[in-house]
Amino acid sequence: ANIVTNDVARELKTKELNELKFSPKEIAELIEMVDRETISTKIAKQVFEEISKNGGEPKKIVEAKGLIQISDPNILLPIIDEVIAKNPDNVNKFRAGNSKLLGFFVGQVLKATKGKGNPKIVNELVAKELGELL
Numbered sequence: 430a431n432i433v434t435n436d437v438a439r440e441l442k443t444k445e446l447n448e449l450k451f452s453p454k455e456i457a458e459l460i461e462m463v464d465r466e467t468i469s470t471k472i473a474k475q476v477f478e479e480i481s482k483n484g485g486e487p488k489k490i491v492e493a494k495g496l497i498q499i500s501d502p503n504i505l506l507p508i509i510d511e512v513i514a515k516n517p518d519n520v521n522k523f524r525a526g527n528s529k530l531l532g533f534f535v536g537q538v539l540k541a542t543k544g545k546g547n548p549k550i551v552n553e554l555v556a557k558e559l560g561e562l563l
Contacts, residue, residue: 432470433460436477450484451477459487471544472496500547502554505538509551509558512537523559531556 437456440449459476462468468476468491476487476496491497499505512534513520523530534555539546 433463433473433477436474436481440481450482451480455480455485455487462487462491466498466500466547466549467491468496468498469544469546469548472498496545498547499542499545500550502550505542505546505551505554506558508541508546509534509538509555512541513558513562520559520562524562531559534559 433456459473459480462476463470463473472491476490479485479490480487516534516537519530519533523534531552535548535552538551538555539548542551
């Protein structure tokens, strides 16, 4: 929610209140969506940019653009397996003890989901999948 708060503060510095295209209710809705893990903070920033330029309800924007966060392991695991399969050199380095590569794999999965993967769940699943390869 801090990211959204910082973005709101930036908008308030550059515009008068009557120039804002969003309401406190819409900001609260956006923060609630992040808190409930419906969307990631990265997606929240995109939605905020949209409502600050064009107005609109965050929930409707998220639904219309298909931005709901992916938390279902049945959807994420095939993506994770594909990322692991495409990076055998990094898998070998991970096996050799370079645990920092976990972040690389998580990043690649989030990139593959266009930022819609739930980072916490992706991290857990990637760690589990890589752990099984050891």
